[in-house]
Amino acid sequence: MQAHCKTKPAARVLLIEANNMGKWVGTTMPYEVHIPPLGLMYLASYARAALPGLEFRIVESSLSSPDLSSLEDDSPEKDRLIRVLNEFQPDVVGIRSIAFFLEELQRIASLVRAHSDAKLVAGGPIVQAYKRRLFQEVPELEIAVKGEGEKVFANLLSGSPLSSIAGLLYRTDDGVVENEDQLEEEDIDSLPFPAYDLIDLDEYQRQLSYAYNHRRQGILLTSRGCAYHCTFCFTHWKGIRLRSAANIFEEIKQLHDQHGIEDFYVVDDIFNVNSKRALKLFDLIVAAGIKIRLYFVNGLRADITSEEFVDRAIEAGAVWFTYAVESGTDEIQRLVEKRLDLEKAKRVIAYTQRQNVAVNISTMYGFPTETRELAQRTLDWLSELPKPSLLPYHFCLRFFPGCEINQQALDAGWDPARLELTSRFSYNDMPLGTPTLSKQDMYGIQLEYHRRFGLSNPAAVDGAVRTLRSIGYSDTEIVHMYSVLKRKVIHNVGDLMTAGGN
Ligand code: B12
Numbered sequence: 343m344q345a346h347c348k349t350k351p352a353a354r355v356l357l358i359e360a361n362n363m364g365k366w367v368g369t370t371m372p373y374e375v376h377i378p379p380l381g382l383m384y385l386a387s388y389a390r391a392a393l394p395g396l397e398f399r400i401v402e403s404s405l406s407s408p409d410l411s412s413l414e415d416d417s418p419e420k421d422r423l424i425r426v427l428n429e430f431q432p433d434v435v436g437i438r439s440i441a442f443f444l445e446e447l448q449r450i451a452s453l454v455r456a457h458s459d460a461k462l463v464a465g466g467p468i469v470q471a472y473k474r475r476l477f478q479e480v481p482e483l484e485i486a487v488k489g490e491g492e493k494v495f496a497n498l499l500s501g502s503p504l505s506s507i508a509g510l511l512y513r514t515d516d517g518v519v520e521n522e523d524q525l526e527e528e529d530i531d532s533l534p535f536p537a538y539d540l541i542d543l544d545e546y547q548r549q550l551s552y553a554y555n556h557r558r559q560g561i562l563l564t565s566r567g568c569a570y571h572c573t574f575c576f577t578h579w580k581g582i583r584l585r586s587a588a589n590i591f592e593e594i595k596q597l598h599d600q601h602g603i604e605d606f607y608v609v610d611d612i613f614n615v616n617s618k619r620a621l622k623l624f625d626l627i628v629a630a631g632i633k634i635r636l637y638f639v640n641g642l643r644a645d646i647t648s649e650e651f652v653d654r655a656i657e658a659g660a661v662w663f664t665y666a667v668e669s670g671t672d673e674i675q676r677l678v679e680k681r682l683d684l685e686k687a688k689r690v691i692a693y694t695q696r697q698n699v700a701v702n703i704s705t706m707y708g709f710p711t712e713t714r715e716l717a718q719r720t721l722d723w724l725s726e727l728p729k730p731s732l733l734p735y736h737f738c739l740r741f742f743p744g745c746e747i748n749q750q751a752l753d754a755g756w757d758p759a760r761l762e763l764t765s766r767f768s769y770n771d772m773p774l775g776t777p778t779l780s781k782q783d784m785y786g787i788q789l790e791y792h793r794r795f796g797l798s799n800p801a802a803v804d805g806a807v808r809t810l811r812s813i814g815y816s817d818t819e820i821v822h823m824y825s826v827l828k829r830k831v832i833h834n835v836g837d838l839m840t841a842g843g844n
């Protein structure tokens with residue numbers, strides 16, 4: 343392909359989320375956590391508005407084309423993705439992926455090339471993480487889009503010359519060309535709402551949501567980017583931009599009235615970065631009298647959360663709060679530049695827990711320079727709260743290409759080859775060890791976490807089950823949630839409560 347190359351305008355576009363839920367959760371349960379692929383739904387609605395007449399399909403690879411190569415029954419007729427490729431005959435195939443799923447992106451790209459001549463475009467966090475290297479890793483790849491995709495993808499589909507489209511990387515006979523970055527959309531209220539008509543809400547309801555229940559899922563991204571700069575965090579957004587409360591409410595109302603959605607999962611980096619906006623949204627929901635449930639499934643920043651925020655969120659339907667704490671020590675808070683005020687955080691987390699809603703506390707270990715003693719202090723900090731985290735997650739830190747913490751780790755004497763390897767591991771995979779924390783210590787931390795607060799603690803499981811029931815989870819949902827968390831089939835809630843220690 344030459345630098346001046348013009349692609350002909352597309353008519354049919356297939357968008358694929360390349361993920362492998364088996365690799366992530368490590369099980370082959372009939373239900374896994376699957377959330378509608380919001381990024382692709384945004385791309386489609388924007389391109390439809392900009393270029394009327396385009397036809398779209400969206401599929402998720404682990405739902406439509408699971409990798410069955412390790413199983414005996416891997417007959418290709420079962421592969422819905424191949425069927426869509428044959429029937430739909432797309433001109434362009436756009437694939438979203440993240441660094442963790444590089445192998446899945448490779449598998450899907452070669453499957454697409456084997457069944458279609460469509461132009462192959464990649465987008466999503468994996469592009470920002472790998473940049474030019476992605477073209478070596480994925481030989482079929484022709485074009486990649488960095489960062490925010492709506493404008494760039496619409497330009498590409500319109501047939502503009504590749505060299506004129508900001509935000510692209512593309513393969514030429516002389517190598518990979520990287521264009522300048524595309525400026526991000528300042529007024530994100532102006533973006534059309536995601537295209538829910540392109541996904542099957544019933545299929546997602548059969549799977550588990552980000553809050554591990556079976557609902558018609560409304561996914562809300564009310565802001566783009568984050569106001570903070572934690573060194574371990576991967577972000578491909580540049581500036582922070584907020585949607586207005588009125589615009590978010592309009593989307594909620596539309597999804598509620600047109601799609602019968604009552605459960606809304608907020609996936610913002612930090613939803614409460616502007617509390618005035620949040621309180622206004624809660625007021626709009628309450629004033630409209632619509633009965634919905636809100637789940638803050640991604641991080642809320644605890645030290646900027648007030649009791650008033652918690653009360654009014656609950657009044658508007660919030661049942662699920664996730665506080666991103668990371669470490670219970672000021673030393674690590676400073677190192678990673680999160681600088682969470684741990685005393686304030688403790689007060690508001692305790693207050694939220696007393697309201698009998700689900701409260702998750704995300705913590706991690708395995709930071710550069712973190713010793714066993716520092717890691718221990720995070721566990722001890724957790725023990726000062728009235729209850730354990732409802733979701734028993736104590737993550738082992740992962741290093742994604744492009745994050746500042748990689749340099750911090752190298753400065754602390756880490757082996758460079760190991761760093762990148764960790765980005766291919768899931769939350770649940772076992773740690774490798776660091777110069778200051780042996781593999782054995784890391785195992786010890788995980789075991790102690792689960793013994794004191796998590797899956798090996800009958801009182802913790804018991805308390806979580808009671809809370810889940812009180813916020814409306816059915817016993818089937820609870821059983822499915824714990825089957826995924828424990829990676830083994832649980833048959834009924836009774837077994838779970840008596841078998842909490844297993
Ligand atoms: C919701 C979410 C999840 C959900 C659902 C997964 C999903 N569909 O993303 C769950 C809970 C399952 C999840 C799990 C994990 N996640 Co996650 N997740 C997110 C989160 C919070 C929001 C994703 C989202 O919807 N964003 C909103 C949409 C609009 O943005 P977008 O997808 O990036 O799409 C835009 C552009 O990227 C681009 N684009 C995207 N695709 C394409 C395709 C084409 C063709 C084009 C042209 C453009 C394009 O255009 C879109 C519109 O502007 C992000 C953080 C974030 N704020 O983005 C992390 C994030 C994507 N997750 C991440 C990670 C690491 C994981 C896990 C691997 C964690 C772990 N170690 O176990 C697992 C993997 C499991 C999985 N299946 O994804 C990382 C990825 C880092 C990286 N370098 O790749 C992120 C960035 C968080 C972080 N800062 O670490 N996650």
Ligand code: SF4
Nearest residue numbers: 568570571572575611
């Ligand atoms: S970890 Fe959370 S607060 Fe820190 S930069 Fe990332 S999204 Fe923002």
